[in-house]
Amino acid sequence: MLNFRREFDLPEGRVVIQALTVPLIEQTSELLASSFVRAVSHLAPYAAYVRRNISAYLREHQALPPKALVLVAVLQPRAGSEGGDNGNGNGSSNGNGNGNGNGNGNGSDSGAGVDAVAAAGNGGGVGAVLSGSRPRVIGTAEVSFSPTTRSSQPLLNAPVRCAYLSNMAVSAVFRRKGVASRLLEAAEEVAGGVRGEQRMYLHLRFVDETAAKLYESAGFTIARQHPAILAFLGPLFGVQRMKLMVKPVAPAAAKAAAAAAAAAAKASASAAGDTN
Numbered sequence: 001m002l003n004f005r006r007e008f009d010l011p012e013g014r015v016v017i018q019a020l021t022v023p024l025i026e027q028t029s030e031l032l033a034s035s036f037v038r039a040v041s042h043l044a045p046y047a048a049y050v051r052r053n054i055s056a057y058l059r060e061h062q063a064l065p066p067k068a069l070v071l072v073a074v075l076q077p078r079a080g081s082e083g084g085d086n087g088n089g090n091g092s093s094n095g096n097g098n099g100n101g102n103g104n105g106n107g108s109d110s111g112a113g114v115d116a117v118a119a120a121g122n123g124g125g126v127g128a129v130l131s132g133s134r135p136r137v138i139g140t141a142e143v144s145f146s147p148t149t150r151s152s153q154p155l156l157n158a159p160v161r162c163a164y165l166s167n168m169a170v171s172a173v174f175r176r177k178g179v180a181s182r183l184l185e186a187a188e189e190v191a192g193g194v195r196g197e198q199r200m201y202l203h204l205r206f207v208d209e210t211a212a213k214l215y216e217s218a219g220f221t222i223a224r225q226h227p228a229i230l231a232f233l234g235p236l237f238g239v240q241r242m243k244l245m246v247k248p249v250a251p252a253a254a255k256a257a258a259a260a261a262a263a264a265a266k267a268s269a270s271a272a273g274d275t276n
């Protein structure tokens, strides 16, 4: 599981999807913190605190496999791609980036990476993320296989035995390039192929409409949801209306068989074409 590795290309460079390693924790914390703070606006004054907590969480979860696996999408910039297309390309390495107005990012423990991703969250562009030629974390997702490693939701808990997806985030300037879709595919491969699970679940807030589009386009459907009344009463009690989504995940063998069948069908169609 720790050796899991998938690769794909973006115009900016090669992206490797792999297990989170200790040197990538700070960049990943920054990515998750900036996403969460943007999604939950009242957290903005506590952004530095949020990031420290996420960092501690990731340190713990980085060591959890096989109970859970934190995946990261790491961009290996192509030579000459740094400072690219944001018009200034330099908003990243001065050690004071405070993306989202969150007052974090003194840069002390993570170098240019924190500032780069924060700058990107603040509209700095791809060039801000690609400061220098260092690998950059541009996306992350976690897949867990034990109720002890995931959060619970009143009335909406996933089954004890399943794969459970959480903490999906993609760096703002790399969105709509298929990074989250690749992370989902990777999570499914780990769930079905490596762990032999048959279903993957996730919780989603009703307000997360973009994420809903992602999961629906990837084949997730609603398994259960909080009643509509919670849309009105929830805010009074600080409860978010949520849905539990589910998708069947194919075991590796079934996927390989489907791919082989598709390849055989293609070969026989082209052979038929040759003889006509």
Ligand SMILES: CC(C)(COP(=O)(O)OP(=O)(O)OC[C@H]1O[C@@H](n2cnc3c(N)ncnc32)[C@H](O)[C@@H]1OP(=O)(O)O)[C@@H](O)C(=O)NCCC(=O)NCCS
Pocket (backbone or CB within 6 Å): 035, 039, 167, 168, 169, 170, 171, 174, 175, 176, 177, 178, 179, 180, 181, 182, 203, 204, 205, 208, 210, 211, 213, 214, 215, 217
């Ligand atoms: C949700 C999120 C992870 C999507 O990441 P992404 O890398 O941009 O997603 P992809 O490029 O793989 O998109 C795959 C599909 O999802 C849907 N989708 C993704 N973003 C969308 C958007 N902004 N509007 C409409 N559809 C969208 C589309 O169907 C898209 O396919 P298409 O681009 O061919 O139309 C990203 O927007 C993000 O990090 N948001 C903040 C954190 C968050 O909401 N996390 C989820 C919490 S549960």
